[in-house]
Amino acid sequence: MHRFFIDQSTEIERKVIISGNDYNHLKNSLRLNIGDRVILSDGNGFDMKAEIINFNDDGAELVVLTKEKSKVESEIKVWLAQGLPKKSKMDLIVEKATEIGFAGLIPLESKRTIVKYNHKKKDKKQSRWQRVVEAAAKQSGRSVIPEIKDFCSSDNLKDLKEKFDYILVLWEDETSYSIKQFFKDNNVKRDAKILLIIGPEGGFSESEVEKFKTELGAEIISLGPRILRTETAGIAALTAILYEKGELGD
Incomplete structure (x- = not known):
């Protein structure tokens, strides 16, 4: 139907x-x-x-x-703060994240972000991603359209700290602390709000990661021994979180 x-x-x-x-x-x-x-x-x-x-x-x-x-929507709300990727990769990210069950996107500008948008281009991109999300929500039977927030710099993420119960940063230089271990260490409520921070193609600098830890209280997470592309990392982490909370079936 x-x-x-x-x-x-x-x-x-x-x-x-x-x-x-x-x-x-x-x-x-x-x-x-x-x-x-x-x-x-x-x-x-x-x-x-x-x-x-x-x-x-x-x-x-x-x-x-x-x-x-609706019985489709996830109780746990996972947002992606996604480092801006090149070309049309963000289209793929928001489409697949919508299908899997994320709550919304914060387009993230960081030190190693390659693409730079002026104000007019940002508005066009934001509108485009919102259309992609709406189409994906219809296709996947979602009852809520995930929200595309305004662009945000890594320095300004601290303004969002109080809106989330947990903030997780995926970093290729973290080698041992996994999402599974994070859930073992924390009694994450079923309706928790989680922000996943994903770097751009060049990743995050060590100073940025340190700032995330000190200013946001973020947990630095590994996705295993393989280095994932930016358009893969957030989708993989989102899937792992929803699986851990039983949102992808028993």
């Missing part, structure tokens, strides 16, 4: 209008008709089954048939 996101919460037997690009997709691309049913997600974790009852100039009119809390 096709899925659409709406920017409102509603109840059973209430009517909803789908307009704009979603209406064009519903009517002209999917060729849905009166009587067809879709899933509506309100962005707050609720899914609603709805039936198309009318088309007009403004959009498609639907009536809500059922409403229930």
Whole structure:
């Protein structure tokens, strides 16, 4: 059943209008008709089954048939502070992280970041990544669209410290402290908020890692003996965390 996101919460037997690009997709691309049913997600974790009852100039009119809390969303909320990669690698990162179950992205500018964006380019990139995330959320049956935050420098990450229960930095020079050991050492609640900090192609400098430890209280984590590309590291770590908390099946 096709899925659409709406920017409102509603109840059973209430009517909803789908307009704009979603209406064009519903009517002209999917060729849905009166009587067809879709899933509506309100962005707050609720899914609603709805039936198309009318088309007009403004959009498609639907009536809500059922409403229930989604069983798809992860209780533990994992964000990626991802060092800016070259070319279109961030598209891949946010698409796959959405499918796996992350909560959102903080595009991270650090000392060894190769790509540099001006303000206009940042806005365009942020909008593009948000579109990629929304498409991936629909495809993977998510009931919440992960959020793309504003660009942030590694020096300003300290402003986010109080928003997370744990901050983990993946660093290729850390050789022994694994994600599995981190979970053994910490009683991580099922609804904890975790920030994963991932370096760009050039990785983090030693001084940056030290600042993460002293200013953020971050744990420095290894993903094993192999050095992963930046577009692989965050996805692998996210998968490992969700697995440890039982979010990828029993």
